[in-house]
Amino acid sequence: MFRSISRLHCSLRSLPQSQRSITSPGTASVGSLEFLSRTIWGNTVEPSPQFSVPCCRFSSSRRKKSDEDHGDDLFLVSNRDPDSPPRLFVVQPRLRPDAMLRSKLSEALNLANSLEEQRDGLYAEEFGDKEVLPHIVVQNPLARHLRAHADRYFGPGTVETVKAHIKGSESKDKLDAVFVNTILSGVQQRNLECAWEKPVLDRVGIIIEIFNAHAQTKEAKLQSELAALMYKKTRLVRIRGPGGRLSFGASGEAEVVSARGRGSGGRGFISGAGESELHLQRRRIQERRIHLLAQIGEVRRTRALQRSSRRRHGGSDGQGLATVAVVGYTNAGKSTLVSALSQSDVYSDDRLFATVDPRLRSVILPSGKKALLSDTVGFISDLPVQLVEAFHATLEEVVEADLLVHVLDSSAVNLDEQRSTVLQVLHQIGVSPEKIQDMIEVWNKIDLLEGEGGDHKTADWSTTSELSEDDLASEDDGINGDEDLDAETSGSSQEHDDGPSEDHSTEEEAACWASPGGPIGEDERQQNEFQECILSKQDSHHVKTSAVLGVGLQELLHLIDEKLDSQKSFRERGSSSGPFDRKWRPPQVTVGADS
Numbered sequence: 001m002f003r004s005i006s007r008l009h010c011s012l013r014s015l016p017q018s019q020r021s022i023t024s025p026g027t028a029s030v031g032s033l034e035f036l037s038r039t040i041w042g043n044t045v046e047p048s049p050q051f052s053v054p055c056c057r058f059s060s061s062r063r064k065k066s067d068e069d070h071g072d073d074l075f076l077v078s079n080r081d082p083d084s085p086p087r088l089f090v091v092q093p094r095l096r097p098d099a100m101l102r103s104k105l106s107e108a109l110n111l112a113n114s115l116e117e118q119r120d121g122l123y124a125e126e127f128g129d130k131e132v133l134p135h136i137v138v139q140n141p142l143a144r145h146l147r148a149h150a151d152r153y154f155g156p157g158t159v160e161t162v163k164a165h166i167k168g169s170e171s172k173d174k175l176d177a178v179f180v181n182t183i184l185s186g187v188q189q190r191n192l193e194c195a196w197e198k199p200v201l202d203r204v205g206i207i208i209e210i211f212n213a214h215a216q217t218k219e220a221k222l223q224s225e226l227a228a229l230m231y232k233k234t235r236l237v238r239i240r241g242p243g244g245r246l247s248f249g250a251s252g253e254a255e256v257v258s259a260r261g262r263g264s265g266g267r268g269f270i271s272g273a274g275e276s277e278l279h280l281q282r283r284r285i286q287e288r289r290i291h292l293l294a295q296i297g298e299v300r301r302t303r304a305l306q307r308s309s310r311r312r313h314g315g316s317d318g319q320g321l322a323t324v325a326v327v328g329y330t331n332a333g334k335s336t337l338v339s340a341l342s343q344s345d346v347y348s349d350d351r352l353f354a355t356v357d358p359r360l361r362s363v364i365l366p367s368g369k370k371a372l373l374s375d376t377v378g379f380i381s382d383l384p385v386q387l388v389e390a391f392h393a394t395l396e397e398v399v400e401a402d403l404l405v406h407v408l409d410s411s412a413v414n415l416d417e418q419r420s421t422v423l424q425v426l427h428q429i430g431v432s433p434e435k436i437q438d439m440i441e442v443w444n445k446i447d448l449l450e451g452e453g454g455d456h457k458t459a460d461w462s463t464t465s466e467l468s469e470d471d472l473a474s475e476d477d478g479i480n481g482d483e484d485l486d487a488e489t490s491g492s493s494q495e496h497d498d499g500p501s502e503d504h505s506t507e508e509e510a511a512c513w514a515s516p517g518g519p520i521g522e523d524e525r526q527q528n529e530f531q532e533c534i535l536s537k538q539d540s541h542h543v544k545t546s547a548v549l550g551v552g553l554q555e556l557l558h559l560i561d562e563k564l565d566s567q568k569s570f571r572e573r574g575s576s577s578g579p580f581d582r583k584w585r586p587p588q589v590t591v592g593a594d595s
């Protein structure tokens with residue numbers, strides 16, 4: 001384990017002062033810093049000395065080499081050593097209300113513990129046996145200032161407090177990386193790595209890493225590499241190579257001066273050393289991307305052929321076979337439900353994104369007809385747009401399915417948020433409002449609710465980790481940083497720190513959590529349709545199931561049968577393909593990018 005850590009984490013080396021200066025020859029000009037600031041925040045902020053702090057580049061322990069490899073490390077933490085799954089320290093910005101904080105912290109801890117690869121089809125440890133990872137709840141910079149710090153996201157006090165806690169946790173066991181459960185810019189990520197002397201993963205990064213770690217098939221591996229590549233492309237930072245040479249994105253000591261570089265070259269005095277390196281790096285990424293897209297294109301063609309052949313004569317006696325896609329928030333119980341309905345064995349696990357490779361299982365409906373159930377990847381709030389784009393081939397199965405079954409974890413406190421996240425992703429990938437209207441909603445895990453058909457709001461907030469009130473309790477950090485009030489570790493005890501702005505910001509925060517890709521519709525009409533869809537779904541009829549106990553399965557099968565039947569008669573009456581004709585298009589706003 002130590003070997004892999006040392007490969008991940010190089011020690012900080014100091015540079016001569018002349019090389020650190022933001023105005024020194026050969027490094028960034030103030031002009032480019034201003035450009036960077038504008039790029040990130042949409043307006044100019046004072047260049048911070050943080051941008052010029054030299055820091056290290058972390059290399060991957062599980063780099064995939066290939067002839068066409070673009071020369072960059074794509075994955076930061078996930079490794080192939082089955083005896084040493086990465087151990088992360090989790091930083092959770094505080095949210096209101098406390099129930100929301102708990103559910104997000106629980107999700108963050110589960111994400112951090114899910115970053116593990118199988119060896120010979122097995123994980124090193126049962127998920128339930130895993131320890132709760134070290135974590136800290138800190139002041140949310142969005143809550144206090146309605147804007148995060150441009151350089152390190154958190155204020156200096158918080159950064160120092162987290163650093164002290166990391167050091168404290170390291171005395172017990174080595175940490176591989178820090179996971180900050182928010183979306184960081186490339187510059188913020190790099191500066192936090194420098195401050196904490198650990199690789200830092202943000203929410204987008206960890207999800208991409210988990211997908212990569214869990215991908216089994218060639219298709220899923222290609223897609224997760226593409227997602228990582230697209231993520232990486234937005235995070236090229238200027239680094240100082242071993243000979244003091246400046247370049248972008250390769251290993252070496254980092255000088256964070258430009259995360260995107262767009263426009264930094266060839267613009268009079270602000271063009272500087274390294275710009276051609278940046279273009280080289282971007283070109284290599286672009287070449288690899290084109291190569292991956294070509295391979296994924298092959299996968300899509302094969303899948304399309306298989307789909308149309310199933311649709312025409314997939315049944316045992318040559319008749320067409322309907323496909324029912326099972327969708328939902330990650331860990332809602334989709335795979336368990338597909339297993340139970342089809343009486344087969346589909347891999348299910350408490351790890352988030354246990355399913356990355358879609359699976360088809362056949363099921364005999366009460367009418368005697370056969371249908372195919374498609375178990376697919378789960379969704380999550382702030383689903384990285386790079387993943388949605390890269391996993392287009394997989395998600396096409398959902399768009400092309402005859403019927404959707406939306407599985408919800410009825411014991412989740414944030415059930416409404418999970419529902420709207422899923423509906424947004426469906427909308428984003430091109431599923432029509434009509435099809436969403438027709439979708440069957442399943443409230444799974446009812447066995448976890450108190451009493452039969454109990455109120456889900458009263459359910460336990462965490463079914464997957466051993467968190468208690470103590471985990472959220474105030475921790476005395478003992479650090480007298482310059483911004484101590486900014487750095488706290490409790491959800492309840494230091495209310496003096498939160499003025500009335502907290503509630504206001506919570507709305508903003510909630511909006512941020514709930515929106516995976518910012519505005520996703522191209523025009524207002526589509527947005528309105530989508531909003532109507534969400535509203536109508538909230539009150540719609542749902543089937544209650546317990547996939548583990550086998551409750552509600554027959555009712556669900558009857559409903560699937562009924563819906564497919566009514567669709568068939570609808571088609572026979574001469575309707576066009578209607579609900580399935582909208583094409584996927586990327587959202588206009590890129591999450592996690594430095595733009």
Ligand SMILES: Nc1nc2c(ncn2[C@@H]2O[C@H](COP(=O)(O)OP(=O)(O)OP(=O)(O)O)[C@@H](O)[C@H]2O)c(=O)[nH]1
Binds near residue numbers: 332
């Ligand atoms: N108590 C209870 N647990 C369930 C139920 N259905 C699934 N689970 C558990 O929930 C966890 C997640 O189940 P999965 O079927 O892997 O969930 P999923 O939606 O496929 O998750 P991803 O593939 O990670 O998106 C597993 O530990 C299941 O045993 C249920 O009805 N009741």
Ligand SMILES: [Mg+2]
Binds near residue numbers: 334335348355375376
């Ligand atoms: Mg699954």
